[in-house]
Amino acid sequence: MASIKDVAKLAGVSIATVSRVINGYNNVSEETRKKVIDAIRKLNYHPVYAVKGAVLKRTIGVLVPNFGGFHYNEILTGIEKEAIKRDFTLMISTTLHRTSVELERLEVFFAKRVDGIIVCSSKKDEEQLERLIKSAIPVVVVDREEPEIRLDNVGIDNYAAGRMCAKYLLEKGHRKVLLLKGRKDIYSFSDRERGFIDYSTRHGIDVKVTPCGYFAEHGYHAVERYLKKHGRDFTAIFAINDLSAFGALKALHDLGVLVPDEVSVMGFDDDPISSYTIPPLTTVRQPREEMGRVAFEILYERLSGKKGVARRVVLPVEIVERESVKQL
Structure with missing residues (x-):
C-alpha cells in the first residue's frame, strides 16, 4: 500500500x-x-489510519446545508446505503447555509484526511469551489450550481422542471398563478422560478410573484399576506417546494378557501408526507435518494483510479398527480 x-x-x-x-x-x-x-x-x-492497532475504514466527508425537511436527508440516505455496501464510513457535517461555516467544515475534512468528499450546497460559493478543484482529494458535488463542469456533478435540471410545472398548470386551464418565491440565494429555487416565469411569459400565464422561503411557516404567511393585500386574483399556486406548499394549504384552509375547488396548489419535491395532506398534494418528484447513490458511485470510481473529464449527471423528474390541482 x-x-x-x-x-x-x-x-x-x-x-x-x-x-x-x-x-x-x-x-x-x-x-x-x-x-x-x-x-x-x-x-x-489513500490515507489509512490506525487506532489501537485497528485499521479504520475508508472515510467519505459529506457536507450538507441543513438537516431540516426531507431533501438532504434523502440524499444522505442514498449515500449511506452505498457506503455500507462498499464498507466506507461517512463523516457528515452541516453548514447551516453559511459559506463561512462550509469553509470551516472543509478544513476539518482536509485535516482528517478523508478519502473523498461529497458536497451538497445550494449556494454560489466560488471560493470553496476553487479550493475543492485544487485539492487532490476526489470530490463530487450534488444539487449545486456549476456552469462550467470542473467537478463531477449530480442533480436535476431545475430550469426545465420549472417550465414543466408551468406547462402542466396551463394544460389544466390555469392562466393566473401565484408563485411562492423561494430564497434568492438558493440557486435551485432561482432556476426553477426562472423556468416557470419564462414559460408563463411565452404562453400567456399571468404570474403573480410573492416572497416566501423554504419551510411550511413561510408558505403559510406568504399566502396569508398576499390574500389579505390583493385578494384571490389567481386560480392556482405554485410553491417552490413541498414544505412551503404545506403551509399554503393550511393558510387556504384557515381562510376558508377550498382546495382545489377554488384554488389549486402544486408543490415540488414529492416529500414523504405529500400524499397525506388534505387534499393530497400534486407535486414534482425529484430522485433525491438516487442523487446520493449516483454521487457515491462516481466518487467510488474516482477512488478506484478511474480517470476522465468531470461530468454532469442530470437525473429525470416527473409530475406526481394527486388531488390538489383542478382542471378548469
Missing part, C-alpha cells in the same frame, strides 16, 4: 508539499501540483 512518502518520492517533492496539495492550499505552483496529483493517481494513494 502506497504511503505519503512514496507519493513525495515519485513526485520529487517534500512530504509537506504533498500535504499542501492534498489540502488544496494555494502556495504550490501548478506544475508541482500536477506532479503530486499524477503521483497520487499512479500510486492509487
Whole structure:
C-alpha cells in the first residue's frame, strides 16, 4: 500500500508539499501540483489510519446545508446505503447555509484526511469551489450550481422542471398563478422560478410573484399576506417546494378557501408526507435518494483510479398527480 512518502518520492517533492496539495492550499505552483496529483493517481494513494492497532475504514466527508425537511436527508440516505455496501464510513457535517461555516467544515475534512468528499450546497460559493478543484482529494458535488463542469456533478435540471410545472398548470386551464418565491440565494429555487416565469411569459400565464422561503411557516404567511393585500386574483399556486406548499394549504384552509375547488396548489419535491395532506398534494418528484447513490458511485470510481473529464449527471423528474390541482 502506497504511503505519503512514496507519493513525495515519485513526485520529487517534500512530504509537506504533498500535504499542501492534498489540502488544496494555494502556495504550490501548478506544475508541482500536477506532479503530486499524477503521483497520487499512479500510486492509487489513500490515507489509512490506525487506532489501537485497528485499521479504520475508508472515510467519505459529506457536507450538507441543513438537516431540516426531507431533501438532504434523502440524499444522505442514498449515500449511506452505498457506503455500507462498499464498507466506507461517512463523516457528515452541516453548514447551516453559511459559506463561512462550509469553509470551516472543509478544513476539518482536509485535516482528517478523508478519502473523498461529497458536497451538497445550494449556494454560489466560488471560493470553496476553487479550493475543492485544487485539492487532490476526489470530490463530487450534488444539487449545486456549476456552469462550467470542473467537478463531477449530480442533480436535476431545475430550469426545465420549472417550465414543466408551468406547462402542466396551463394544460389544466390555469392562466393566473401565484408563485411562492423561494430564497434568492438558493440557486435551485432561482432556476426553477426562472423556468416557470419564462414559460408563463411565452404562453400567456399571468404570474403573480410573492416572497416566501423554504419551510411550511413561510408558505403559510406568504399566502396569508398576499390574500389579505390583493385578494384571490389567481386560480392556482405554485410553491417552490413541498414544505412551503404545506403551509399554503393550511393558510387556504384557515381562510376558508377550498382546495382545489377554488384554488389549486402544486408543490415540488414529492416529500414523504405529500400524499397525506388534505387534499393530497400534486407535486414534482425529484430522485433525491438516487442523487446520493449516483454521487457515491462516481466518487467510488474516482477512488478506484478511474480517470476522465468531470461530468454532469442530470437525473429525470416527473409530475406526481394527486388531488390538489383542478382542471378548469
